[in-house]
Amino acid sequence: MTESHFPQTPPRFSSTFDPYTVAEIQRAAATGIYDIRGGGTKRRVPNFDDLLFLGASMSRYPLEGYREKCSTDVVLGTRFAKKPIHLKIPVTIAGMSFGSLSANAKEALGRGATLAGTSTTTGDGGMTPEERGQSQTLVYQYLPSRYGMNPDDLRKADAIEIVIGQGAKPGGGGMLLGQKISDRVAQMRNLPKGIDQRSACRHPDWTGADDLEIKILELREITDWQTPIYLKVGASRPYYDVALAVKAGADVVVLDGMQGGTAATQDVFIEHVGIPLLSAIRSAVQALQDLGMHRKVQLIVSGGIRTGADVAKALALGADAVAIGTGALIALGDNDPKWEAEYKALGSTAGAYDDWHEGRDPAGITTQNPALEARLDPVLAGRRLANYLSVLTLEAQTLARACGKSHVHNLEPEDLVALTIEAAAMARVPLAGTDWIPGQRF
Amino acid sequence: MRLFDLADLPVRDLNQLLHNLTPETNDTRWRIVNPEGEHNIAVGVDANINIEIDGHAGYFCGGMNKLARISISGNAGQGVGENMMSGAIHVQGDASQSAGATGRGGLLVIEGNASARCGISMKGIDIVVKGEVGHLSAFMGQSGRLVVFGDAGEALGDSLYEAHLYVRGNVASLGADCVEKELRDEHRAELHTLLEQAGEAGKVDVSSFRRYGSARALYNFHVDNAGAY
Ligand SMILES: Cc1cc2nc3c(=O)[nH]c(=O)nc-3n(C[C@H](O)[C@H](O)[C@H](O)COP(=O)(O)O)c2cc1C
Numbered sequence: 001m002t003e004s005h006f007p008q009t010p011p012r013f014s015s016t017f018d019p020y021t022v023a024e025i026q027r028a029a030a031t032g033i034y035d036i037r038g039g040g041t042k043r044r045v046p047n048f049d050d051l052l053f054l055g056a057s058m059s060r061y062p063l064e065g066y067r068e069k070c071s072t073d074v075v076l077g078t079r080f081a082k083k084p085i086h087l088k089i090p091v092t093i094a095g096m097s098f099g100s101l102s103a104n105a106k107e108a109l110g111r112g113a114t115l116a117g118t119s120t121t122t123g124d125g126g127m128t129p130e131e132r133g134q135s136q137t138l139v140y141q142y143l144p145s146r147y148g149m150n151p152d153d154l155r156k157a158d159a160i161e162i163v164i165g166q167g168a169k170p171g172g173g174g175m176l177l178g179q180k181i182s183d184r185v186a187q188m189r190n191l192p193k194g195i196d197q198r199s200a201c202r203h204p205d206w207t208g209a210d211d212l213e214i215k216i217l218e219l220r221e222i223t224d225w226q227t228p229i230y231l232k233v234g235a236s237r238p239y240y241d242v243a244l245a246v247k248a249g250a251d252v253v254v255l256d257g258m259q260g261g262t263a264a265t266q267d268v269f270i271e272h273v274g275i276p277l278l279s280a281i282r283s284a285v286q287a288l289q290d291l292g293m294h295r296k297v298q299l300i301v302s303g304g305i306r307t308g309a310d311v312a313k314a315l316a317l318g319a320d321a322v323a324i325g326t327g328a329l330i331a332l333g334d335n336d337p338k339w340e341a342e343y344k345a346l347g348s349t350a351g352a353y354d355d356w357h358e359g360r361d362p363a364g365i366t367t368q369n370p371a372l373e374a375r376l377d378p379v380l381a382g383r384r385l386a387n388y389l390s391v392l393t394l395e396a397q398t399l400a401r402a403c404g405k406s407h408v409h410n411l412e413p414e415d416l417v418a419l420t421i422e423a424a425a426m427a428r429v430p431l432a433g434t435d436w437i438p439g440q441r442f
Numbered sequence: 443m444r445l446f447d448l449a450d451l452p453v454r455d456l457n458q459l460l461h462n463l464t465p466e467t468n469d470t471r472w473r474i475v476n477p478e479g480e481h482n483i484a485v486g487v488d489a490n491i492n493i494e495i496d497g498h499a500g501y502f503c504g505g506m507n508k509l510a511r512i513s514i515s516g517n518a519g520q521g522v523g524e525n526m527m528s529g530a531i532h533v534q535g536d537a538s539q540s541a542g543a544t545g546r547g548g549l550l551v552i553e554g555n556a557s558a559r560c561g562i563s564m565k566g567i568d569i570v571v572k573g574e575v576g577h578l579s580a581f582m583g584q585s586g587r588l589v590v591f592g593d594a595g596e597a598l599g600d601s602l603y604e605a606h607l608y609v610r611g612n613v614a615s616l617g618a619d620c621v622e623k624e625l626r627d628e629h630r631a632e633l634h635t636l637l638e639q640a641g642e643a644g645k646v647d648v649s650s651f652r653r654y655g656s657a658r659a660l661y662n663f664h665v666d667n668a669g670a671y
Binding site for chain 2: 033145146149150151154175177178189190191192194195196198200204205206211214215217218221222223224225
């Protein structure tokens with residue numbers, strides 16, 4: 001006799017060919033082109049969630065919340081510039097171009113940053129009067145494309161950021177697709193409307209750190225040594241890149257981890273090039289320390305910063321400040337569930353929408369479509385960003401006080417332990433409950 | 443005539459003096475001696491003045507220039523006139539790589555040869571080179587004109603946008619999306635005006651130039667062109 005009823009197993013998906021991978025192969029086969037998208041790394045990589053603060057107890061003295069001061073101010077550009085940047089909080093707004101973002105979004109970033117006492121940054125595409133007007137402290141990016149670059153705006157900038165690379169795509173250039181090129185964007189970039197605008201991956205008039213040193217001197221000469229000069233690199237070989245940045249004469253190094261957002265990049269680039277921020281900070285700080293320049297050349301880190309805990313951990317590992325891109329856009333209103341019907345119509349859903357390159361953003365942020373852009377009220381959106389920045393700061397202060405620090409910069413690696421062996425090795429702090437730092441030579 | 447001796451005082455002092463000039467200045471003639479290949483001479487000038495540099499200049503001479511007319515009696519290093527906005531720069535000798543890079547306006551004349559990447563990413567500048575230009579010249583050139591009396595190196599006009607290229611000599615090879623185009627009367631007229639401005643009017647026959655421009659086939663990404671990128 002055989003049993004008439006066999007037990008059924010549920011359909012089993014391959015973990016190698018998982019449903020997303022299968023769908024991607026099907027998409028590739030149908031279109032013949034790689035996937036381009038906005039945002040940052042979507043798969044999980046070791047990050048700040050894998051670190052914990054120890055907090056004070058018997059051997060360390062905590063500070064009283066609400067009463068004992070925990071300062072958060074930052075000074076950037078003290079090495080050579082006559083006018084260093086003074087910020088109230090250790091969180092800055094990262095460079096995002098007008099073109100990739102609407103003029104209203106840029107204005108909102110300026111408003112929010114100014115309310116919070118911090119800086120915002122231009123991007124690949126030049127400086128708009130709206131963002132200059134609304135940003136008390138504005139960092140002007142100097143990129144390979146040099147779109148919109150001119151000496152008048154250079155002198156209007158509070159700091160200059162030479163972009164070597166971004167965490168989302170170290171070694172890659174940029175692309176703004178034709179559908180996002182409005183008359184205004186085209187005019188600012190000296191290109192015809194409606195065509196793809198490529199940004200080169202290398203600067204047009206210098207190669208290598210020795211040339212860069214002269215380039216930095218040129219920018220200092222043009223601005224009469226007033227303006228701090230930052231250098232932004234994607235995290236890949238942070239020890240050497242930071243050492244060379246110091247050698248080339250930077251006032252500030254901006255280090256962007258692989259999780260960092262982008263307006264439009266190939267998915268394969270976003271997910272497979274560069275190293276996570278967690279694994280980059282200690283090498284960068286080590287380079288600064290080896291050169292006797294830690295805290296003299298300031299370090300700003302970015303790439304996947306979401307919370308005050310992330311901010312505090314980045315500072316504890318030795319950064320002077322952090323920068324945020326994606327988090328700031330979400331605060332403005334990106335991926336807001338109130339547009340769910342429209343995200344669905346675009347084949348996405350609130351929280352996962354990343355087709356920022358297409359210019360059809362329902363939230364009016366990553367678009368040049370006037371009707372969509374009008375949905376974003378720059379005053380209200382700026383207020384939301386200021387609120388978010390305030391929460392990040394309060395959270396970082398809370399953690400710093402718990403560790404007994406009267407300034408967030410007094411946080412140190414000694415305050416941290418790791419939850420995983422990977423994070424312990426990358427952040428060079430002990431695995432929780434042990435004194436083991438994998439990879440440390442004694 | 444203001445005389446500035448770079449053997450006595452640093453480039454910093456020179457640039458500060460030049461930046462301090464007001465539009466009403468009477469100091470409209472400057473002579474800079476002993477440049478000895480110093481970098482960043484007369485960068486970021488924004489004044490309607492004449493500057494003569496007596497000798498060789500290093501990197502980025504006349505960078506981001508506005509209005510000034512700068513003349514270099516020797517050779518110029520990398521990035522001469524980079525991102526210049528207006529005015530004119532005249533190099534009597536040869537120029538190193540990236541001459542006139544990303545320039546937005548004004549006129550750059552090079553009597554000798556220019557090295558690689560001459561006019562790279564040009565955005566409105568006019569460049570006249572009386573000798574040859576090196577490889578990858580006018581790479582991603584967006585607008586403006588590059589006129590070359592001699593030969594051009596490999597990959598001329600690679601990924602070209604709307605810059606106009608005129609070459610009288612041989613072109614070693616054309617870059618992606620750069621093609622030869624018919625030289626019509628309007629182009630002869632354009633060349634004539636440009637050569638007049640460069641002080642070369644009547645010295646060369648405008649009909650002896652060939653015209654190169656963008657095929658515009660790579661303006662919008664298409665998968666069938668993937669091999670060209
Ligand atoms: C919409 C968008 C546009 C961006 N544009 C630029 C740019 O023009 N230049 C640049 O250096 N980085 C650009 N970035 C990267 C950011 O400056 C920053 O490195 C990154 O967003 C930080 O990571 P996060 O998004 O996880 O906070 C852009 C990022 C986004 C999200």
